[in-house]
Amino acid sequence: MKTYYLRIHEKDNVAIAIHAISKGTDLGSGIVTKSEIPQGHKLALVDIPKDGPVYRYGVVLGYALSDIQSGEWINENSLRLPIPPDLENMQYGVNIVDRLPKAPVTTFEGYPCGPDGYAGTRNILAIHTTVQCVTGVLNVAVKRIKEELLPKYPNVDGVVPINHAYGCGVAIDAPQAKIPIRALQNLIWNPNFGGEIMCVALGCEKLTADKLLGEYNTPENVVVLQECHGFAAMIDAIMMMAEKKLAKLDKRRRVTLPLSRLCIGMQCGGSDAFSGVTANPSAGYAADMLVQAGATVMFSEVTEVRDGVHLIGERCTNERVCKKLAGEMRWYDSYLQNGCVDRSANPTPGNKKGGLSNIMEKAMGSIAKSGTSPIVEVLSPAERPTQHGMIYAATPASDIVCGPCQLSSGITLQVFMPGRGTPYGLAAAPVIKVCSRTDMKDQWPDLIDINAGPIATGDATIEEIGTKLFEEIIAVASGKKESYAEKYRLHNDYCIFNPAPIT
């Protein structure tokens, strides 16, 4: 008989439609669809009474708002959200998996950045900025640098201006200002930038070059526009400094390094109901392989793990890590509350259209991308890691804010599950896109790097796609392959996370 639906856990009383199912279709076991079920959406496998629990992934997604018949469509209007997991008494260390899938290779070709730190996957000249005010001038200069200087330095992959909305007109002493400031400070040390520091400052901004760079605020590293005699002199000064930095970066060479020198990020965006079944578990499998081989993998997105945070807590290796996890969740709960919203503000129209009824269901899928590895560290937004292995880096779930936060935490490559499809990219690191449905790959053949869709139809396994993704990560990290986003130079702005007021 044809496989119409996908049930994940033996406890589940709902399943998702692999393709759209017409009304009145006999699915076997006495289940007949009561209406059309859109692709990826849930249908009841049994009768569920009003207030009865609806199970998917073996967890309660919510409670039925009215009686639900077997074969009925279940969507965001059918469920009441369960209360979120308690943060006070989270268990830790009770789900420490020590048998991870073995990585087929244990090295990659990276750009060393210091004798033992993480290595770069690309060789990029980053031009940092203290403040948005300098953006106009810097963009003019960067255009000329790319045209006139970069071709002379063939070992440099690109020039990236770090334009951001921070730096002045902000409450720089507000308690939460530490987040954007830390993000900009830590970004400087992203291994893809090779430790070469170049910054354009204005001269009267709140985020002074001293505050941003500390001891590295020297005339060799910083062009101060107010000290330049006019526009032409500004462009000259920026280009002259850029050329010196390019000459140094051009000497960098890839070498074979153990995977312990690789740090990557995982992110998903625009998720649908397949994300948690195909793309995200494949990413999780690849993540486990990387961790097994000594690499560091970060996953993030607070509002998308909040409802399943107890599952992350159980994987934390010690109490300190688990307590920090709870602290990050608590901070975000209160941040949302300050703005008069709660975690239900997360799911998007696209998520819902894709079959995700609420944030609980989205969370279960989201967490799948972290695999099963023990969680060795939790980072506040944009902090740098001190441990190797699987790390929870707390960030907003917004794709365009999570990416920059992870870059500040030091990722040199990102794996991105685009769900219903986003052409997302980062200027400072390659992004590999893994889609959850074959339809998506068919629609965007030249934007999706890996298709995890065949898992839903039984035409591939999580292990197979996960291994393929692992190999893709190594190839892209080693510079043997470009992802599509990189090939087309698709990248989003550097959208900084600033929870403090502007003035």
Place this chain on the structure above:
Amino acid sequence: MKTYYLRIHEKDNVAIAIHAISKGTDLGSGIVTKSEIPQGHKLALVDIPKDGPVYRYGVVLGYALSDIQSGEWINENSLRLPIPPDLENMQYGVNIVDRLPKAPVTTFEGYPCGPDGYAGTRNILAIHTTVQCVTGVLNVAVKRIKEELLPKYPNVDGVVPINHAYGCGVAIDAPQAKIPIRALQNLIWNPNFGGEIMCVALGCEKLTADKLLGEYNTPENVVVLQECHGFAAMIDAIMMMAEKKLAKLDKRRRVTLPLSRLCIGMQCGGSDAFSGVTANPSAGYAADMLVQAGATVMFSEVTEVRDGVHLIGERCTNERVCKKLAGEMRWYDSYLQNGCVDRSANPTPGNKKGGLSNIMEKAMGSIAKSGTSPIVEVLSPAERPTQHGMIYAATPASDIVCGPCQLSSGITLQVFMPGRGTPYGLAAAPVIKVCSRTDMKDQWPDLIDINAGPIATGDATIEEIGTKLFEEIIAVASGKKESYAEKYRLHNDYCIFNPAPIT
């Protein structure tokens, strides 16, 4: 005797140094400097006892933290901030000036935009976006549009992608979300865009194309990336739509219009102690001339008027306007308080280095750019005006956020007083820069359009520079002249004001 200092009001017990003054200089009237006084900084003209009021502009800037001797330097460490003006009982209508300086001309050459609305000063194809996710693709397309299409349409001045950090990963139903949404909705109708609507959407974002565009969400106006079959198809679709819009815009012609069809904005940034004496009063004089001739002029920056808001209240033409003014101030007080800061978060290191001791002193200078005209309307951030004349458009004081807010309110040109120097610019409207000191013009000769510095040394009057600025505004608005920012294509990002949480 040499003029060392500038005293503004007869009540003032302090004055500012026109140039740096050495320690021990005899300034006449028994005043001898007790230390070096940096340029633009205040010196005491008489002995001021501890807790005594320090007057500048005839108002209390603050209270002496310790005894101050005649000839002593007064800076941000010398003063205690006065309590801000009471918002509950502000007077209105008690300072309605009806004799404004007469404008030398009463027409300009603008691009009509509808039969009687404000007219454009430029003819620009704006490509709006629902969400940051589309930025990467749009930027690739815009580069090609500029290279391949724009040269075929010589009457179009430029193509501007409206890339912003909003649209998804945000709490779209939060009470304050109305501000960024309104900003994006209203920006579409900026007269510089000629009423031609083009938008790039993703397809699963929270800020749907319907929400952004309403009835204008049609296949003729919107490219939805998720509906395109791959990257190449996206670029083709965007370029095809852009060409149709360019062809229409290319037919626009300037015509002679009354100044009632002109709407401009005033802004200052990086202010120093001269801003309130030279550049801002000159801008205020030009603003009064414009208002006299029927034009609309907006000024903004809540935290920079908060401490002198009673002076704006007195100029409000009726109670409703004054009450809305108080409401905007109250909203911002509470917004800052939520972030655990207050209005003292505003002044920057550059302001202080430039001689501005606190937000009170900055406010007095800031308000000067609004001239003396009656205030006929107060707008919440990014609202569109319903009245002609002088309007207070409440926005953050951050240059890079105020500019986009004013564009959404419909300005087609901005006058910007860059204080200590910022190469600020807007992509969607020309920006004319007026500096406060001759030193600034000398330092940035090819970025400063008008130098108000000679006013400080008695070599020019506010009326002269104000009239010159008026003429510059008319010339630039009429397309007879480019400002420097426009000439070099210097512009900042479209930094949206989003006081609501991201998710």
